[in-house]
Amino acid sequence: MASNDFPILRWGIVGTGVISSWFVTDLSLDRPDRKANHIIQAIGSSSIEKGTTFMDNNIGKNLKRPTVYGSYQELFADTNVDIVYIGTPHAFHNQNCLDAIRAGKHVLCEKPFAINARETKEVFEEAKQKGVFIMEAMWTRFFPLVQKLRELIHSEKAIGDVQRVFCDFSMPMGIASLPASSRLKNPALGAGSLLDIGIYSLTWVLLALEGEFSHDTPDVTANQRLEDGVDMATSALLLYEDGRQGIATCSTLSKTPSTFCRIEGSKVSSKWMELRPRHPLLLQSK
Ligand SMILES: NC(=O)C1=CN([C@@H]2O[C@H](COP(=O)(O)OP(=O)(O)OC[C@H]3O[C@@H](n4cnc5c(N)ncnc54)[C@H](OP(=O)(O)O)[C@@H]3O)[C@@H](O)[C@H]2O)C=CC1
Numbered sequence: 001m002a003s004n005d006f007p008i009l010r011w012g013i014v015g016t017g018v019i020s021s022w023f024v025t026d027l028s029l030d031r032p033d034r035k036a037n038h039i040i041q042a043i044g045s046s047s048i049e050k051g052t053t054f055m056d057n058n059i060g061k062n063l064k065r066p067t068v069y070g071s072y073q074e075l076f077a078d079t080n081v082d083i084v085y086i087g088t089p090h091a092f093h094n095q096n097c098l099d100a101i102r103a104g105k106h107v108l109c110e111k112p113f114a115i116n117a118r119e120t121k122e123v124f125e126e127a128k129q130k131g132v133f134i135m136e137a138m139w140t141r142f143f144p145l146v147q148k149l150r151e152l153i154h155s156e157k158a159i160g161d162v163q164r165v166f167c168d169f170s171m172p173m174g175i176a177s178l179p180a181s182s183r184l185k186n187p188a189l190g191a192g193s194l195l196d197i198g199i200y201s202l203t204w205v206l207l208a209l210e211g212e213f214s215h216d217t218p219d220v221t222a223n224q225r226l227e228d229g230v231d232m233a234t235s236a237l238l239l240y241e242d243g244r245q246g247i248a249t250c251s252t253l254s255k256t257p258s259t260f261c262r263i264e265g266s267k268v269s270s271k272w273m274e275l276r277p278r279h280p281l282l283l284q285s286k
């Protein structure tokens, strides 16, 4: 199919922080394997000035100028917007998603999708009712490393049946010295290690322990270290009925070693897998 025949997706960007700038930059890249032509159609911000600065800094000069709105509601009402990308702090994802869906927009919402299960269900039900697409922007799931991992452990069964997975995502964030308004420090914005980075550990654990369309529900036990109502560290244990175990940890005080994940299978005495960000996959034998 020639690129002119690809469907056109007109994006509305909600929130003009760090991740939104990365997202529009990446979306504007000329990818040879793309399946759609993407247009940044509109930007929704808390102010026109902020939205305009974001546009000037992040939309290439050769690209069409998006419409800049000084409110999110105006963006949702724009009939030229097909799909909304939500790049706001955690606590607003639920309301931003609901507002976008009620305006008939498809939605790609940054991680964590919501701050609890109740909010998540509410958004999915609304999307279903409106017949729109909804997805969490968990880009990890699309890494080439993940595709390779799936092939090896689920299709080729390179380590037998996966039985146990350890994963950690920790990075020192200096929370104590951040301003009280920071989304990493303010509980009202959904701050905390679990929602900010722990969901990556959980994602790897689930990717490794479960096949693509698994509906298994593990028992989960978790512990958190709180400071001023914000979790600095979380440890979660997942136990499935058949004995599979997941150990997912995260911390905003420590640093993950270069090997962030270890996957053990039924061939555990001879082989396991270690994942490293810069070394796609290391399969070790003993
Ligand atoms: N996938 C990834 O690798 C990453 C994902 N993230 C996720 O992206 C989301 C946003 O994070 P990030 O870009 O770092 O956050 P920023 O603080 O940099 O930006 C958030 C934006 O949200 C808008 N906003 C609306 N209400 C508020 C409020 N009360 N306080 C602060 N900002 C507000 C603001 O835009 P405006 O004023 O224009 O409305 C602000 O610029 C989070 O869900 C985070 O977990 C973050 C980093 C990496």
Ligand SMILES: O=C1OC[C@@H](O)[C@H](O)[C@H]1O
Binding pocket: 196, 197
């Ligand atoms: O998703 C993320 O990954 C990197 C972290 O720095 C950031 O706080 C988090 O939101």
